[in-house]
Amino acid sequence: MLSRSGSTRSTIRANHALLTPESFERITQPGWDGAEFVYVITPQMGARFSMALVETSAAAEATIDSSGHASFLFVLGGQLEVKVGSGSHRLTAEDFVFLPPSLAAGLRYENATRFVLYQWRFIASGERYPDLYVGHASERPSSALRGDETLQVQKLLPTDPIFDGEFNIMTFEPGASLAYVETHFMEHGLLFLDGGGVYRLDENWYPVEKGDFIWMGPHVPQWFGALGRTRSRYLIYKNYNRSPI
Ligand code: UGY
Ligand code: MN
Numbered sequence: 001m002l003s004r005s006g007s008t009r010s011t012i013r014a015n016h017a018l019l020t021p022e023s024f025e026r027i028t029q030p031g032w033d034g035a036e037f038v039y040v041i042t043p044q045m046g047a048r049f050s051m052a053l054v055e056t057s058a059a060a061e062a063t064i065d066s067s068g069h070a071s072f073l074f075v076l077g078g079q080l081e082v083k084v085g086s087g088s089h090r091l092t093a094e095d096f097v098f099l100p101p102s103l104a105a106g107l108r109y110e111n112a113t114r115f116v117l118y119q120w121r122f123i124a125s126g127e128r129y130p131d132l133y134v135g136h137a138s139e140r141p142s143s144a145l146r147g148d149e150t151l152q153v154q155k156l157l158p159t160d161p162i163f164d165g166e167f168n169i170m171t172f173e174p175g176a177s178l179a180y181v182e183t184h185f186m187e188h189g190l191l192f193l194d195g196g197g198v199y200r201l202d203e204n205w206y207p208v209e210k211g212d213f214i215w216m217g218p219h220v221p222q223w224f225g226a227l228g229r230t231r232s233r234y235l236i237y238k239n240y241n242r243s244p245i
Contacts, residue, residue: 009206015217016201017045018208024053034058035109037117040213041189047215049120049237051189056113064105070122070129071099072167074137074191074235078113082106084132091115094137096156096167100129116191116235123164123242130162137169150176166240169193171233172226181223185244188216188236195232198225218244 003022010023019040026036034056041051056078064071073080074096082089082097083106091097099105101122109115122129140154150173157163172195181200196209200223201216208214208224216222226232 009212011204011206012045013202013204014046015220016204016222017041017215018199018201018206019213019215021211026055032062033060034111035060035062041215045215046217047187047189048239049118049187049189051191051213051215051237052117052119053213054113054115054117056109056111059108059110061106061108064099064107066099066101066103066105068101068121069119070101070164071105072118072165072237073097073099074116074118074167076114076116078115079110080113080115081108082134083108089134091134096135096137098130098133098157098163098167100132102129103132105132118167118189118237120165120239125161125164125241128162130160133157140169142171145170146179148176148179151178161241164239164242166238168236168238169233170236171231172197172224173231174226174229176232177225178223181221183219183221185218186238186240187218188214188222188238190214190216190234190236193233193235195226195228195230197227197232200224 008023009020011018024038038053041047075091080091142152142154145151152171154169156167192212199206199208
């Protein structure tokens with residue numbers, strides 16, 4: 001949905017950003033035939049990771065450059081095949097894969113595939129990187145956040161300090177909210193999967209909905225209240241298991 005009015009809900013601030021689809025700018029990347037990238041969150045805005053929406057218009061193959069970087073792919077629609085060594089994994093909507101820096105992975109995507117690609121410089125603990133991890137969101141267990149049954153969290157990755165980050169899906173019943181305004185040094189890269197509501201970021205309150213992305217920088221005060229009559233869900237990355245220094 002293009003807007004010719006000169007207005008957008010996208011807002012870029014020093015410690016947070018809201019990125020909404022009417023302002024997305026698409027670019028190509030070498031080695032990714034038939035794919036376009038919307039880099040919604042980047043180091044250029046101050047983040048220590050990048051988050052891109054990748055959309056394909058033709059079937060093709062690509063490889064993930066893993067030199068020091070880990071990657072996490074979450075499929076929104078279409079079909080993606082991940083090939084590592086002699087193994088292969090077929091991913092469809094809400095399937096995901098974590099790729100450690102040590103691994104060379106080939107991708108094959110069909111036409112009209114959409115996925116989110118997070119990449120960051122992995123901070124190892126000890127000598128070993130985690131292995132490749134593939135999963136499906138609906139198969140990950142859900143638990144109430146601090147006993148609040150209206151706010152469920154699914155941890156997509158195993159709870160193991162070998163990972164330097166978490167990827168979670170948070171599901172809010174209509175009217176549910178975060179219990180308090182969080183502040184923490186960890187950053188977030190978020191995509192609204194369903195529903196919407198009001199997101200507080202720093203001293204600002206933003207209406208948000210499905211398809212919106214948010215960057216929360218270190219320490220930015222953050223709170224969400226879900227509105228509407230259906231559940232709200234978001235996918236959220238957080239650097240985790242590592243100290244700030
Ligand atoms: O895990 C988190 O920090 C999460 N509760 N933050 C958020 O939803 N903004
Ligand atoms: Mn948080």
